[in-house]
Amino acid sequence: MSGKSAFTLVEIIIVLAIAGILAVIIALPVAKAYHRQALYIAARQLEADILEQQQAAISQPDAGNTYQLLLDVERDRYILRLGAFTVIKRVPLPPGVDMEEASGFGPNLSNKLLEFNYNGIPRQSGHITLRDRNSDQRYYVIITPVTGRVRTSRTPP
Template sequence: MLKKFISRKGYTLVELAVVMLIISLVAAVAVPNLNKSYARRSLQSAALQLQQEIRTLGQISMQRETSGYYITFDLDNDSYTIHGPDGARTVAVPAGVDITHTNFNNHVINFSLRGTPTAGGLVTLQSDVTGDFKYVIVTPITGRTRVSDTPSNS
């Protein structure tokens, strides 16, 4: 008679432990991939932002027909400063992204009255997490900028 009233509703401790183990294994595999995905997105975002800053400063220089617009890169602090007659503004790249190299003279992009950079070159960004590189390439004369996974041959 006692067996009729004892019901087996719920899970045993062993069943719960197995489920927790499976969830832990899935999380251990998924979290590193999420970190790498986030790092890649941060790197791409930093490169696109720099590309847009270069384009915008060129446009402002052309509209105002004023010299004195330039961007300086601080490789030690992973930032760049946008200079113009109205003042300067410093932009830090996201954490985990480094500005590793520029081939501009003294790490400076100068803009002409026509809004084009006075010299072409590239800025190299690298992710600390994945080791991936992004290159912001600036062409001389036209001032065209692009983001690439490989450095330019020119």
């Protein structure tokens, strides 16, 4: 031999195995954090869109139309509307986030309707439950009666 030092194949395999094990150990908490963050962002976006509809009802009163939020529980999305026919925007929930329940927004099981009058007061109150499929964590977007206060919470109402 020429006296050069080099790594053997066994040493390289051991180093790669250790690196693979470390990557798996690090990847699991990162994936859980990603799913928790997606759920939190979805809940905050829903809260912001509800507040946007509420503010639009106050700032642009129109006796013929109401600002609405149609909660489509089966398709995991919601639709912002002006009146019954004018769609402002459709918002799908991120992958892995379910709209588990929309309680207090009418008898229809799949489509629930949240409406605001010209004072920004909701015609109904209730809560919307968002659930992460992977971690089974939940966030609740709660609409308070009379005042119309909207808040997000990790504890059920």
